[in-house]
Amino acid sequence: MIDFAPHDHDGCIASALAAAEEGCAARGLRLTDARRRVLEILLESHRALGAYDVLDRLRAEGRPAQPPLVYRALDFLVAQGFVHRIERLNAFVACARPGAEHAPAFLICRACEAVAEMPVAPEEGRLGSAARATGFALEATTLEAEGLCPNCRGAVA
């Protein structure tokens, strides 16, 4: 999802799952049932879900599950780049560009809670040059913005 526009979401889900399958196969890793189901739950919407939201959905569909199951699955999916963690929300969102190397940035709507993943390269911005200037070795960056998405901008007073 490059912005907040409607799109072929079924295809969106299918291609993300396919990318995850391929990525795991290529790296000799297993997209187990639990991991796959957690990814599917996150893919259902372009919103960030808390680990316990995911847990609730697993339980709602009849799977007994405990927090560690969810956190293990999320850790795996994040490590493989199929899911991103949203630090501002302590929550998780499915990657909109699985497979491609990318350093994502996020636009988070505070009204509808939609999350859009934008393709940026933070290490090439001012932070990167500032880091280089001070001798800081960048390893991971978080770039998140909160505000109102185009859809909610009109709806809210």
Place this chain on the structure above:
Amino acid sequence: MIDFAPHDHDGCIASALAAAEEGCAARGLRLTDARRRVLEILLESHRALGAYDVLDRLRAEGRPAQPPLVYRALDFLVAQGFVHRIERLNAFVACARPGAEHAPAFLICRACEAVAEMPVAPEEGRLGSAARATGFALEATTLEAEGLCPNCRGAVA
């Protein structure tokens, strides 16, 4: 602290406290004892402290205190811009430029946990233009990077 270099830290503390006093006076707000003490604790180091770290220090100096006291003080200090929240760490750090309008970015050393506040303007970077392009109304941005500071870069194997 613009980078990880040594500096006149006593002066650093004094000027930050003075800026907080002035800012409160100018806005008709009260820098109460609790708020001031929490700010002082954060100013002691250029590191991010968790709310419960602050709580422990308050208690260590003989003040009975409960979590809400600390969170209220932190909320106030963050709202006034005297303290910043570090989302990646669920922790708080004293502002290095109190008084000045700024949209801060942070470099966080994963070895010594020092936090440097860098002056950047995220809304002018690619995220800003991407947001504008999609009609997203930016309200707050988080820009944080983790890595190794110059001091720890050599020290770690």
Place this chain on the structure above:
DNA sequence: AGGGGAAGTGTTATACTATATCATCCGCTG
């Protein structure tokens, strides 16, 4: 001085987020 409202604090309880630990199971390889 006294009344009264807003802001701040005290206190208890609880919600939400995340991990440690150890036992067990499953899938693969030799």
Place this chain on the structure above:
DNA sequence: CAGCGGATGATATAGTATAACACTTCCCCT
């Protein structure tokens, strides 16, 4: 089928944050 490593089950606990309500303090107005 024995053995190994990764994955899951299960229980407990650690760490982060807020709700709710009582009480106090400050400040302004009379």
